[in-house]
Amino acid sequence: MKILVIGGGGREHAIVQTLSKSKYHPEIFCAPGNAGIAQLATCVSIGAMDFDALKEFALEQQIDLTIVGMDDPLVGGIVDVFREAGLRIFGPDRRAAVLEGSKAFAKDLMMKYDIPCANSRTFSDPEEAMIFLKEVSFPVVLKADGLALGKGVLICNDMREAHDGIDQIMIRRAFGDAGKTMVIEEFLTGREVSVLTFVDGHSYRIMASAQDHKRAGDGDTGLNTGGMGTFSPSPFYTEEIDRICHETIYQRTVDAMRKEDRPFKGVLFFGLMLTEDGPKVLEFNARFGDPEAQVVLPRMRSDLIDAVNACIDGTLDQADVSFEDNAAVCVVLASEGYPVSYEKGKRIDGLEHFTGEDNRYCFHAGTISAAGQVVTNGGRVLGVTAVAKTLEEARKEAYEAAELIEFEGKYLRHDIGKSIEGVESL
Ligand code: AMP
Ligand code: GLY
Numbered sequence: 001m002k003i004l005v006i007g008g009g010g011r012e013h014a015i016v017q018t019l020s021k022s023k024y025h026p027e028i029f030c031a032p033g034n035a036g037i038a039q040l041a042t043c044v045s046i047g048a049m050d051f052d053a054l055k056e057f058a059l060e061q062q063i064d065l066t067i068v069g070m071d072d073p074l075v076g077g078i079v080d081v082f083r084e085a086g087l088r089i090f091g092p093d094r095r096a097a098v099l100e101g102s103k104a105f106a107k108d109l110m111m112k113y114d115i116p117c118a119n120s121r122t123f124s125d126p127e128e129a130m131i132f133l134k135e136v137s138f139p140v141v142l143k144a145d146g147l148a149l150g151k152g153v154l155i156c157n158d159m160r161e162a163h164d165g166i167d168q169i170m171i172r173r174a175f176g177d178a179g180k181t182m183v184i185e186e187f188l189t190g191r192e193v194s195v196l197t198f199v200d201g202h203s204y205r206i207m208a209s210a211q212d213h214k215r216a217g218d219g220d221t222g223l224n225t226g227g228m229g230t231f232s233p234s235p236f237y238t239e240e241i242d243r244i245c246h247e248t249i250y251q252r253t254v255d256a257m258r259k260e261d262r263p264f265k266g267v268l269f270f271g272l273m274l275t276e277d278g279p280k281v282l283e284f285n286a287r288f289g290d291p292e293a294q295v296v297l298p299r300m301r302s303d304l305i306d307a308v309n310a311c312i313d314g315t316l317d318q319a320d321v322s323f324e325d326n327a328a329v330c331v332v333l334a335s336e337g338y339p340v341s342y343e344k345g346k347r348i349d350g351l352e353h354f355t356g357e358d359n360r361y362c363f364h365a366g367t368i369s370a371a372g373q374v375v376t377n378g379g380r381v382l383g384v385t386a387v388a389k390t391l392e393e394a395r396k397e398a399y400e401a402a403e404l405i406e407f408e409g410k411y412l413r414h415d416i417g418k419s420i421e422g423v424e425s426l
Contacts, residue, residue: 001025001026001027001064001065002026002027002029002061002063003026003027003028003029003064003065003066003067003305004028004029004030004031004044004054004057004058004061004066004067005028005029005031005033005037005067005069006030006048006054006066006067006068006069006070006073006078007068007070008031008032008034008037008043008048009034009290009365009366009380010291010293010294010332010363010364010365010380010382011069011070011287011289011290011293011294012030012033012034012037012070013034013036013037013364013365013383014288014294014297014363014383014385015067015288015293015297015304016028016030016033016037016040016041017040017297017356017361017363018297018298018300018304019067019304019305020040020356022303022304022305023303024303024305026064026305027042028040028041028042029041029042029044029057029061029063030043030044031044031047031048031057032045032047034364034368034377035364035367035368035369035374036362036364036367036374036382037364038369040356044057048070048072048073049073049076051073051076051078051081054078054082055081055082055085055087058082058085058087059087063087064088065088065089065305065308065309066082066087066088066089067089067090067308068089068091068266068287069287069288069290069293070287071097071100071101071147071285071286071287072147074091074092074094074100074266074286074287075094075100075101075147077093077094077097078091079091079092079093079094080093080094088312089312090265090308090311090312091265091267091286091287092264092265092266092286093265095261095262096257096262096263096264096266097286098262099257099264099268099286100147100283100284100285100286100287101146101147101286102145102146102181103143103144103145103146103183103283104122104145104181104183106281107120107122107183109253109256109257109260110281112256113252113253113255113256113259114248114252115248115249115252115253115256115281116248116249116278116279116280116281117281117282118141118185118186118187118273118280118282119185120183120186121184121185122145122181122182122183122184123170123181123182123183123184124180124181124182126166126167126170126182129166129170129182129184130163130166133159133162133163133166133184136162136184136186138156138157138158138159138162138187139155139156139157139187140155140156140162140185140186140187141153141154141155141156141184141187142154142155142156142162142165142166142169142182142183142184143182143183143184143185144169144175144178144179144182145178145181145182145183146176146177146178146180146181147178148175148176148178148179149226150224150226151175151224152169152175152178152179153224154168154169155187166182169182170182188275188280188282189275190273190276191211191234191236191274192211192212192271192272192273192274192282193209193210193211193234193236193237193241193272193274193279194209194210194211194212194230194234194269194270194271194272194289194292195207195208195210195237195269195272196208196210196267196268196269196270196288196292196293196296197250197268197269197270198266198267198268198307198308198310198311198316198321199254199264199265199266199267199311199316200265200312200313200315200316201254201258201263201265201314202254202258202263202316203251203316204250204251204254204268204316205307205316205319205321206250207296207300207323208296208299208323209232209233209234209237210230210231210232210233210289210292210296211230211234212227212229212230212289212291212292213227213228213229213230213413213416214227214228215228216228216334216338216339216413217413218413218414218415219415225338225339225379225380226290226339226379226380227289227290227291227292227332228331228332228334228380228412228413228416229329229330229331229332229413229416229417230291230292230294230329230330230416231327231328231329231395231416231420232292232295232296232299232328233327233391235391235420236274237274241274241279244278245270245279248279249270249272249279250270253268253270253284254268264286265311265312265314266286266287266311267286267287267288268284268285268286269284269285269286269287269289271284271285290365291330291363291383294328294330294361294363294383295328295329295330296323296328298328298359298361298385298387299324299326299327299328299387300322300324301322301323301324302319302320302322303320306319306320306321307319307321324387326388326390326394327387327388327389327390327391327394328385328386328388328394329386329391329394329395329416329417330363330383330384330385330398331383331384331385331398331399331402331413331416332380332381332382332383332384332412333380333383333384333405333407333411333412334379334380334381334410334411334412335366335376335378335379335410335411336409336410336411337411338380342379342409343376343408343409344366344375345370345375345377346375346376346407346408347373347374347407348367348373348374348375348376348381348405348406348407349405349406349407350404350405350406351374351405353401353404353405354401354404359386359387359388359397360384360385360387360398360401361383361385362382362383362384362385362401362405363382363383364381364382365381365383366378366379366380366381367382375407376407376409381407381410384398384401384402384405385398386398386400386401391420392420395420398416398417399414
């Protein structure tokens, strides 16, 4: 079996790592991949948005299954292009990926089908958005409609910040065309949880809950990043909350997409806020989270390929989708200065301590091989994950493992998973 994975970050490394343990022993290709992925797969230097070249490669190599890790190609319709060419591919098609690609679409869907979320209004005229600000209470949340590398959300504490925000998103177009339309929504408070699910168009299966740490600094200070670390499961995602989500969120969303003639097949990521009024949806993603995948996938007991095939074939209700009763923590090692400006090309030492055979992993996010040496090539460089019986143990081991890696300007948060201390795990 030949599998092609599309993407080249920590999430794709986690996907490739999981595939490499499959009972089907697939031959794995990854486009474009990275220095870590290259140890497990053949990396092909084709960009994730070059659909024609990817399709040609898949046809030529007779790829049996393609798995898309990233949001941009999904929202851009890579699944449609592959399917038209008769290629088997995992992920939502363009019509379904709009659930992530347009926040205005997602909000309309949630309103129409009574899926709990923050109250909001959508605007395509900045003047109207400015006038609406007179009616809101602060803080208020501004969201660029389209994909913006996870950066298109602004939390504004007063009228001046909100005016600036509208100006930035809609007029100056800081996030490009993603800001043609904008959502203004109520600020919710509570604890955030990410829940990843497999969906086959009709039914869904939960993978595991996780929590990301988006701010750059300890104690949730500093700028927003792509994610500085994760843990799974979230002890705050209790059985009671799980029950409510099954009743009011998950199946309703899957059914809503089918009723809209946009059946969703792939990984559906629910970004939830656990508010005093119950869990509410903050966002949907149409793919594995990054770095959520780096803690969820290493906990998977059943075969990832079976789950993927069941989603494509619509047989998820009969599939074995199971996870170990354990815990994982991932600590991201970043380049000093991230997310603003940072240097690249720093030699990375200590990678040999990670073989993928024990319960610790070093997933590459921004690395490249140069003259036989792995060097830094991005803001987020590596994700060090440890899997253990409990969250506390996983946390301790992840931080110990993070010490084994050295590069100039290595930067990490010290409090990933600290909030779980003293909380009874599920
Ligand atoms: P999103 O891309 O929609 O998940 O937004 C990114 C981050 O902004 C989320 O992970 C939250 O931390 C925050 N956020 C988004 N929407 C809201 C909201 N309505 N209230 C409070 N925080 C929010
Ligand atoms: N960690 C959030 C995301 O993948 O979008």
